[in-house]
Amino acid sequence: MRSLLRGVCSLVMLFSVVAANAQGPAPAKTPPAKSAAPTAAPAPAAMPAAEPAASGTPQLTRADVEAWLDGFMPMSLKTGDIAGAVVVVVKDGAVVVEKGYGYSDVEKRTPVDPERTLFRPGSVSKLFTWTAVMQLVEQGKLDLDADINQYLDFKIPPRDGKPITLRNIMTHTSGFEEQVKGLIAREQDGVPELGAYLKQWTPTRIFAPGETPAYSNWATALAGYIVERTSGMSFDDYLDKNIFQPLDMAHSTFRQPLPEALKADMSHGYAQASQPKPEKEFEIVGPAPAGSLSMPGADMAHFMIAHLQKGRYGSVQILRPETAEMMHTTALTTLPEVDRMLLGFYETNRNGHRIIAHAGDTQWFHSDLHLFIDDGVGIFLSMNSPGKAGFAQPLRESLFEQFTDRYFPGAPPAGEVDAKTAAEHSRMIAGRYDDSRRSDTTFLALINLIGQLKVSINQDGTLTVPLLTTPSGAPIKWREVEPFIWREDGGKALMSARVENGRITRFSFEPVSPFMTFQPTPAYRSGSWLVPALCVGLVALLLTALAWPISALIRRHYGVRYALTGPDAQAHRYVRLASVAALVVFGGWALFITIGLQTLAYLSTKTDLLLRLLQFLSPIVFFGAAIVGVWNAWTVTRSTRKWYAKAWAVVLALSFLVVLWVALNCHLMKFGVDY
Numbered sequence: 271m272r273s274l275l276r277g278v279c280s281l282v283m284l285f286s287v288v289a290a291n292a293q294g295p296a297p298a299k300t301p302p303a304k305s306a307a308p309t310a311a312p313a314p315a316a317m318p319a320a321e322p323a324a325s326g327t328p329q330l331t332r333a334d335v336e337a338w339l340d341g342f343m344p345m346s347l348k349t350g351d352i353a354g355a356v357v358v359v360v361k362d363g364a365v366v367v368e369k370g371y372g373y374s375d376v377e378k379r380t381p382v383d384p385e386r387t388l389f390r391p392g393s394v395s396k397l398f399t400w401t402a403v404m405q406l407v408e409q410g411k412l413d414l415d416a417d418i419n420q421y422l423d424f425k426i427p428p429r430d431g432k433p434i435t436l437r438n439i440m441t442h443t444s445g446f447e448e449q450v451k452g453l454i455a456r457e458q459d460g461v462p463e464l465g466a467y468l469k470q471w472t473p474t475r476i477f478a479p480g481e482t483p484a485y486s487n488w489a490t491a492l493a494g495y496i497v498e499r500t501s502g503m504s505f506d507d508y509l510d511k512n513i514f515q516p517l518d519m520a521h522s523t524f525r526q527p528l529p530e531a532l533k534a535d536m537s538h539g540y541a542q543a544s545q546p547k548p549e550k551e552f553e554i555v556g557p558a559p560a561g562s563l564s565m566p567g568a569d570m571a572h573f574m575i576a577h578l579q580k581g582r583y584g585s586v587q588i589l590r591p592e593t594a595e596m597m598h599t600t601a602l603t604t605l606p607e608v609d610r611m612l613l614g615f616y617e618t619n620r621n622g623h624r625i626i627a628h629a630g631d632t633q634w635f636h637s638d639l640h641l642f643i644d645d646g647v648g649i650f651l652s653m654n655s656p657g658k659a660g661f662a663q664p665l666r667e668s669l670f671e672q673f674t675d676r677y678f679p680g681a682p683p684a685g686e687v688d689a690k691t692a693a694e695h696s697r698m699i700a701g702r703y704d705d706s707r708r709s710d711t712t713f714l715a716l717i718n719l720i721g722q723l724k725v726s727i728n729q730d731g732t733l734t735v736p737l738l739t740t741p742s743g744a745p746i747k748w749r750e751v752e753p754f755i756w757r758e759d760g761g762k763a764l765m766s767a768r769v770e771n772g773r774i775t776r777f778s779f780e781p782v783s784p785f786m787t788f789q790p791t792p793a794y795r796s797g798s799w800l801v802p803a804l805c806v807g808l809v810a811l812l813l814t815a816l817a818w819p820i821s822a823l824i825r826r827h828y829g830v831r832y833a834l835t836g837p838d839a840q841a842h843r844y845v846r847l848a849s850v851a852a853l854v855v856f857g858g859w860a861l862f863i864t865i866g867l868q869t870l871a872y873l874s875t876k877t878d879l880l881l882r883l884l885q886f887l888s889p890i891v892f893f894g895a896a897i898v899g900v901w902n903a904w905t906v907t908r909s910t911r912k913w914y915a916k917a918w919a920v921v922l923a924l925s926f927l928v929v930l931w932v933a934l935n936c937h938l939m940k941f942g943v944d945y
Contacts (some may be wrong), residue, residue, distance in 0.1 A: 302546040319807040330677045331648065335359050335367045338676065342669065343371040347653075350661030353543040354569035355653040357669075361752075362646045363579055365571050374537035374654065376546035384567040386521060388528075388536045389652040391570070392552065392630025392638040395524065396515055396562035398489050398573070400440055400597065400614025401589065402497045402505075405512060408593045411500050412436060414613075421496045427473040434765050436496070438479045439489045441602045442785040443613040445477035447710040449488040451945050452556035454633060454870035459554070463525045464495050464505060467556055470541040471944035474711045483604060483611060484706040487560040494559025505559055515760040516586045517572040522565035536564065540655040541633025542865075550634045553713070560631065567650060570639070578641055597641050598626055605766040605776070608756050608783035615641075616784035618670070620762060621680030629666070629781075633870060640670055642678065648672055660927055664740075667781075671762075682762050685751030689731065692750045692853035696727045699754075699767055701775050702796050703788035712945035713881075716863060716936040719804075722797040723788050725777075732759060748779075796937050804932055807925030808856070811849040814922060818846045837905050845902040845922060848895035852929055855891045858884050859938055889939040892930045899926030 306908045313724045324776055339357055347355060354372030358365070370382025406412040412421070417433035419425055426434055429445055449471070452462060474486055489510050495512035498505045506525050523529060528536055532540045536664050539550035555562040558803075573582055577598070581589030589597075597613045604610070615626035618640055628639040637652035658661045674816070687695070703723045709715055732747040733756060739745055740761075748756035748765050756765040767777035825832065834842050862884060866873040899922050908921035933939055 274917075277629060279287055281707055291729050296332045302528055310655050311479055311876070327679055328514070328676055328837075329663075330359075330361055332366050335805075336369065338365065339369060342672065345370045346665050346668075347543070350655040350657035351542040351544050351663060352386075352653050352665070353540045353546070353653040354383055354537060354655075355651060355911075356384050356387065358384065358571045358574070358648075358650040360435055360571050360574050360578065360648045365568075365574050365575075368567050368571055370567070371640060372543070372654075375549075375551075376538070376540065376543055382537065383535075386535045386566055386568075386932065388521065388532060388564045389637065389654060390539070390561075390632050390635040391563055391565065391652050392561045392632045393487075394570075394628050394630035394637050395559070395561045396630075397577075397628050397639070398509060398563060399490060399497070399559040401513060401577075402508060403599055405438065405592050406497060406500055407436075408590050412496065412858065418492070418496060421500055422492075423499070424469050424472075426472060426492075427475075428733045430478045430672040432479050434475075434479050434489075436720050439486075439493050439611070440613045440797075441480075441601065441607060442485050442489070443477075443480045443881055444486055445479050445484065446476040446486045446487045447481065447487055447712075448456050448486070448714070449474045449557075449706055449945070450578070450714060450870070451710065451873050452875075453873070453941075455553050455554040455556060455874055457527050457564060457870045459871070459874065459876070461554055463928060464491065464498065464558060468492060476708075476710045479604075479707065481604070482706050482776075483602075483783075483785045484708075487557045490560035491557030494557075496608060497559070507787045513573075514569075515578055516588050517571055517583050518910060519565065520568040522563065522569045523560055524564075526558060527560050528545070535566070537654045539632075541634070542655055542658055553634065555632070561632065564795060567652065570650050570652075574639065574641060574650060578646050578648055578772065579827040585880060604787065605768055605783060608764045608766040608778060609751070609780050611784040618781060620671075621678050623674070623678050623680075625674075630736060636666065638666045639874055645678065647677070663743075682757060685755070685757070687750040687753060691753065692731055695750060695754060695767075696731060696733055699733065699777060700725050700727050700767075700771075702773075702780065702791040702798055703777070704791050706787045706789065707785070709936060709945060712940070713859065713885075713937050714863065714945055715868075716932075716938070718857065718934060719795065719797055719932065720793050721852050724797075726766045733765075735779070739785070759792075763933045782922055800928070800932065803918075803928045806833075806929040808853070809922050810918075810925040811929075813855055814846055814849040818850075826874075838909050838911065841902040841905040842900075845919075847924065848891075848898040849922070852895040852926065854889050855884065855930060855931075859888075869873050873945075882941075883945050885939065887943050892926075892933045892939065896923075896926040896930045899923040 276847060311914050343355060343357060352372065353376050354370065354374050356367040356370050368384040370384045372382055374380050374387045374443060408415055414437040415435050419433060434444045452467065462765060466811060468491060476478065477484060484847070494505045497508055499920045502507045503511070506523070509524050521532060523532060523537065536552065540546060541550070576583040577589055577594060580591040581587050581594040593722045597615060600613050600619070601610045609619060612626060615628060616623045618627040623642055624644050625640050626643050627638070630637040634656065635652060635654055636656060639648070639650045650669070650939060651666055653662050688824035704718055705723065708718050724736055726736065728734055734745050734747055736745065749759050751757045754767045754769055757763070761834040763780040765777065767774050769775070774790065776787045776789050793859050837909065862880065902924035903919040
C-alpha cells in the first residue's frame with residue numbers, strides 16, 4: 271500500500287511540472303478573430319528599434335566571445351552538475367569560436383572536442399528535415415500547399431473536410447495529438463523502419479489544419495518519409511548526399527545506431543556529472559527525421575553558415591537564395607506580438623533584431639540554435655546532461671539572453687495599460703488551460719488533468735503562471751503593456767491572448783508561442799475541482815482499505831465481535847473490496863505512466879501486455895466499484911447505523927463516482943495499445 275501511495279504521489283508531482291519541449295506583426299489593439307495567413311516576417315525596421323550601441327559595447331570578436339564564454343560556461347556546468355557541452359559562434363560566413371567544455375566521458379576525463387565529439391541535438395534535427403523538404407520544393411517535386419496524401423502510400427484522413435499540407439506540418443499546425451509510444455527506444459531493441467513506424471498508428475487530429483500550433487514529432491517524421499518517397503532514396507542517404515556531403519559535415523549522421531566509424535566519438539549521456547555511472551545508452555529516436563541527428567559542434571557551424579548566407583556554404587548552394595529567404599521569413603501569425611512559427615524555424619526575436627531558431631531535447635542531451643539572420647551571426651549550444659533539477663534549461667536560456675544583450679543590446683519598448691483595464695483583462699484570462707500539445711484520446715490524457723496550466727492574479731495586478739519561473743526559480747510576473755499583451759516583469763518575453771466575443775479563447779507566451787497554445791479547460795474536466803475531488807476520493811478509499819485490517823486486528827485484540835449482520839455486513843465487506851481494487855488499478859495506471867515518463871523506452875511494445883491488463887481490469891473495477899459504492903450508500907443510509915457511518919458511505923459513493931469520471935474522461939477504459 272505504501273508503494274501505491276508513492277505511485278499516486280509521484281504521478282501528481284510529475285504531472286504538475288509537465289508543460290513542455292520561437293515577433294509579431296505591427297501592434298494590434300485586439301487579437302484577430304482568426305489565424306492570419308502566412309506572411310513575410312517583418313524586417314527589423316518594422317520592429318522596435320534596438321538602442322544604439324554604447325561606446326563600451328563589446329565587439330563580437332573571437333577574443334571577446336571566447337573570454338566571455340570561458341567565464342560563463344565552466345561555472346554554469348559546475349553549478350548545474352552538467353558533464354559537458356559544446357558552444358559554436360559564427361559570423362559573416364566564418365567560425366568565430368567553437369569550444370568544448372567539460373567531459374564527453376566523465377570517468378575517463380575525456381574532454382569535449384568541438385571538432386569530433388558527437389552530441390545529439392534532438393529537435394534541432396528538424397531543421398535538416400525542413401531543409402530537405404525545401405530542396406524538393408524548389409525542384410518542383412513537392413508542393414507546400416498540396417494534400418500530402420498524394421505523396422504517401424497510406425492515407426491521412428481529413429479533418430473538417432480539410433487535408434494536411436506540408437506547410438501545416440512545417441508550422442506545426444497539422445492538428446495531430448501528441449504521439450509518445452516508441453518516441454525513444456534502446457539500441458538493443460532495434461531501430462524501427464520509418465514507414466512501418468508511421469503506419470503503425472495515425473494520431474488523432476484534434477485541431478483543424480492551419481489554425482492551432484501543436485508541436486508534433488510524428489508529423490515531422492511524416493515529412494521525412496515524404497522526402498524518402500519523393501527522392502527515391504532512404505532518408506539517411508538523402509541527407510548524406512544532399513546536405514552533409516555538400517556542407518562538409520563528415521562526422522554527422524541521422525543513422526541509428528551510429529556507424530562504426532563514429533561510435534568512438536559519441537559523447538556519453540548523463541543525468542548529472544556527479545552521477546557518471548551508469549552512462550546513459552545511445553537513444554534510438556523512433557520518429558528519426560524529428561530528432562535522430564548526431565554531430566559535432568564544428569559540423570553544425572557549417573549548417574548555420576549556410577542558412578545565414580541564404581543557402582550558400584563556400585562555393586556550394588544547398589538552397590536557392592529565394593528558397594532560404596522563404597524559410598526564414600514566411601511567418602504564421604496566430605497571436606499578436608509574440609514569436610511565431612516560420613517554415614521550420616521559429617522566431618526568438620530580441621532587442622529589435624530578427625532571430626530564427628530551434629531548440630532540441632532528448633532525455634540526456636539539450637540544445638539550442640539561434641541565427642541572427644540579418645546580422646550574419648549564429649550561436650549553438652549542446653549539453654550532454656539535464657543536470658541538477660533540470661539546470662540545462664535555464665542555462666541555455668541565460669546563454670542566449672546574455673549573448674544577445676552583450677552583442678546586440680537593446681531595451682523593450684515602453685508600454686502601459688491603465689489599472690482598470692489591466693484588472694479587467696486579468697480577470698478575463700485567469701483560470702485553467704489545456705496545452706495544445708497533448709495526448710487527447712489515449713490514457714495519457716491523465717496528464718492533461720494533472721498538468722492543466724493555471725493563470726493567477728497577483729496582488730499587484732500582474733499575472734503568474736505557476737509553472738513558469740526565472741532561471742533562479744522565482745515565479746515570473748507578467749504585466750500588461752498593451753491590451754491583451756503582457757511582458758515578463760523585468761524581462762523581455764511576451765504573453766499574448768486572443769479574444770472572441772468578450773472571452774479569452776487562447777493564449778501563449780514566449781518561448782513556446784510558435785508551436786504551443788493554451789485553450790480554456792471545459793468546466794466538466796477542470797482540475798480546479800476535479801483534482802481536489804480525486805485526491806479526496808483516493809484518500810477516502812485508502813482509509814477504507816486500511817480500516818479493514820486495522821479494525822480486524824483491534825477486534826481480535828479486544829475480543830470484540832463483528833457487529834454488522836445481513837445486508838449491512840455484506841455491503842461493508844464489498845465496499846472495502848471495491849476500495850482496494852480501485853486503488854490497485856488506479857495506482858497501476860499511476861505507476862505505469864510515471865515510470866514511462868521517467869524512462870521513455872518503457873513506453874514501447876514490450877509493455878503492451880501490462881497495458882492491456884490495465885485496460886481489461888479498468889472497466890470491471892471502476893464500474894463495479896461505483897455500483898458497489900452506490901449500493902453501499904443506499905444500504906447504509908436506510909439502516910439504523912450512526913449518522914457518521916451514513917455520511918461516510920455517501921463520501922465513499924461519491925469517491926467511486928469521481929474515480930469513474932476521471933477514468934472515463936482520461937480514457938483509462940479505452941482499449942488499444944497505440945498512444
